[in-house]
Amino acid sequence: GDSVTQMEGPVTLSEEAFLTINCTYTATGYPSLFWYVQYPGEGLQLLLKATKADDKGSNKGFEATYRKETTSFHLEKGSVQVSDSAVYFCALIPDSWGKLQFGAGTQVVVTP
């Protein structure tokens, strides 16, 4: 079946550090890939998406590239802020009437 694996947290960084969260997936066909972010006490917010191989999604300084050859969709940000502290979820929708399949989530803590 379809699945998403992402690196475990928490990831603790200092402000202005470089952030990478690894995400790999298993799916038949050509899924659409997403990163969602969840701030404390809130629901999920769509951060970025990519719908086909080599697409790069970007938003608010975050980027992720759909790599079909390595089945990966790693999230990166060049300079994090304290306000980026949150839980980040990698997810996919398979190439059909599909449900969102989430990874376990990675907590990111950014300290001043």
Added chain:
Amino acid sequence: KAGVTQTPRYLIKTRGQQVTLSCSPISGHRSVSWYQQTPGQGLQFLFEYFSETQRNKGNFPGRFSGRQFSNSRSEMNVSTLELGDSALYLCASRLTPSGRTSNEQFFGPGTRLTVL
């Protein structure tokens, strides 16, 4: 444009009771999905509705049910509550369930259910 709204935001119930949660999708969105989020199991898909019909269902017992109205608003019901049903219940809407250009889902703030 208003986002996805969920009511109530918090609920406290006791074992054996039933509960109904409500979700209003983004205007124009016709598909509504429900997810359960717990620390142990993470985010798990419950079901999806489109045009008042359940189109997809996750692996939850029959105590969990839902419906969608003609205005796309959706409700989910949990009967005979168990302690393990304590969770954040998230609703998400999208334009339609298929097609790459419109398949992203937008989430509401969730309903926090506590079962005592």
